Amino acid sequence: MMRATVCLLTATTLLGGCVTANIDEMTFDAPVAGMGEGSIVILGRRHAPDYDTEPDFIDCIGGHVSRGDAGISVIPERQFIDSLYPWFEPRTAPLSIESVDRLMTVPSVANKLGELDLQYMIWIDGRTEDTNSSGSMTCGVGPTGAGCFGFGTWGTESEYEATIWNFGEGSEVGRMSAQTSGQSYMPAVVVPIPIIAPVQDTACESLGNQLLQYLSAEF
């Protein structure tokens, strides 16, 4: 009985809810032999009034790109923003590559960007949010033990767009997007068993793969 319960728990924990992903891409001037020397930075947009692009999502994409091609140097977002304070704060962050040209007229900023040897700046805009939820669960505690019974479900949607700026050429060279959605479930027979749809992780992987295809010769 105990063994069966453990097996059931392991199996259901390993199961993920289903995720649907739509990816789209429009790029120009991809580096044929990979981006070579230099570094990239991936930054989240944070100027919308009701949401911020999640920092952990930006870290996830950066990690995915670094793991995919060890030759690509990814500058961590927080380190980049702090080292160029205050020019990449929500109030001051450039919204177009033309604004970067204006920023480069400040000598200390131009020097700092030169030190970083930045080849590409990638902006990510979007968010993940829960949508509908339904179901109910009853939990009880008694002298003989505690347990839950019921079923709950909720949906999650992610929508992100990446914009790639080529620093050397001073131009926007591509846009990529990933829209993912999924339904998570939590049945409970004594113990609640979460079956989580990895919606944001799928969006991270999708965008990360698209970026690798653009920047890396190995991918």
Place this chain on the structure above:
Amino acid sequence: MVERLLDLTTLGRKAKSALALNCLLILAACSSREVVVEGTFPTPVVDPVPVSVGVLFTKEFREHELVDDATGRGEASWRVSTGVAQVDFWSTLLPAFFQNVVFIESYEDLNTYDVDAVFIPEVVDVQYAIPLYTNVKVYEIWMRYQLSLVEPEQLKDDENQAITTENAQPFVQWPLTAYGKTPTAFLQSDTDAVNEAAVMALRDAGANFITSFGRVPGVLDWVANPEETQ
């Protein structure tokens, strides 16, 4: 996941009683929230303005705090102390922004240091919003400052050998607004989120100060001729 489970849960009677008792204890402990804002602030990347400035942080500025007492059932009282963080932040920003900066702490400092002007920041207003009140999943902080540039001579109270700001007439004075927000996050407490929003607001204050300084009426003339303009 735990959050989701709690959302979905309907408890039995005994469990409800136990939970109600726990909630009462928790509410009694959590009816007041206190935040002493703390964070790390980067040195700005700017080309320094070629003037020599004294910086005076008044007692009110050093000890600034927002106090908001609860007015209704289910609300919590808030005390957000920003003074220490304000001093920390402006002490990092100003020495990088002006070519020479000294911090004025006594009457003797005013006599010792030869500065073109004394910069005095003042926090006029701080407001906050949390998801409980707005139904938007972000914590927000607004700050409004009044910034002044004053002749050093005007701050001297020779009779009492002290600094006074009472009769000082700034030759340049301007308002500055700042805004910071942080989204809700699972397992993040209200106080942590408000602290993070306040740090973002301070960073925004610096960004606004640096990018708008040259557009303040009278500032460019003063920078061009620091001694004549006053």
